Amino acid sequence: MIDIIQQLHFLRPEFFWLLPIALGAFISLHLLRSKSSQWYDVVDPLLIEHLLDNPANNQASRRTNIPLIAAALACCIAVIAVAGPSWERLPNVTEQKTDAMIIITDLTLSMHATDVKPSRLIRTRYKLLELLKQRKAGQTALIAYSGDAHVVSPLTDDASTIAALIPSLSPDIMPSIGSNAVAALNSATQLLKNSGISRAKIVWFTDEALPSDIKAIDNILNSKKNSSTIKGN
Incomplete structure (x- = not known):
């Protein structure tokens, strides 16, 4: 009672x-x-x-x-x-802003590799869908990168909208070849700035994290006081 x-x-x-x-x-x-x-x-x-x-x-x-x-x-x-x-509490605007998450996913050509079954790309899609399924509150954004970074979805409180885009993610849709994770981080910080959000959790899906990328990303995260999680295949 x-x-x-x-x-x-x-x-x-x-x-x-x-x-x-x-x-x-x-x-x-x-x-x-x-x-x-x-x-x-x-x-x-x-x-x-x-x-x-x-x-x-x-x-x-x-x-x-x-x-x-x-x-x-x-x-x-x-x-x-x-x-x-x-009796069911809905997240207010403050709670949504303090629980913001930006997902960065690697769409370089190496994601087509099949050394893990069925492939690195499909495994990443599964993990993305599982993560989005767990998002009950807060705003979420998705950024994909190869030679450059592109915002797939800006910050939204409707994770199902982002989930609907996951099956179409592929290196084949990216306009440039390469692996520019730093550009993706810069896009993430710009998203936060435009949305008036000071802090967010950044989840990075990649099949290879280069030491130079990790160092540059750490510097960006430390300056913006954000937290990060790196997930591999």
Whole structure:
């Protein structure tokens, strides 16, 4: 029971400002009705009929406030419903920005090699799809590189959109030949800058990490305070 209460949150809490307005209106109405009923305490019942415009209605309001209370409760319930109670917390914008991930994948010609079955390229596709499947929150981007780097998908919170592009990844679609991982890292940092995100996790898929590339990438990551993970075939 305690866990259920702790998980409860509201998707639109800004609507709770309607509660004091609604309650204030009902309290004012109640006070107005009470003022007319106070005459019954000081005036003889035989004379009250001649002094009040509608004694029958005033007498009824004095006997019960059930309709007024019921209306107040209904308004409170309506406001709570509009506020959107939920037990499944959705990531807010801050959480998405602090959980950003940029995936960099190697699409050099060596990815066609079949020394691992069925091939380095297909194995990488499987790993990319598995990683995207695990992404439940946060923004994700995909960059592919060979002789140059190209943004396949900018930062998005829809990982399924990126997953749909994975089967088409191949060295054959790249316009230049080579292996320029540093260009991919520079593209990643530019993506973060354009999106207003200061930090992100960078996941690099490659079949060969050259010492010169690793050193250059470390320098870029250290200057930008990002974290990295290198995955091979």
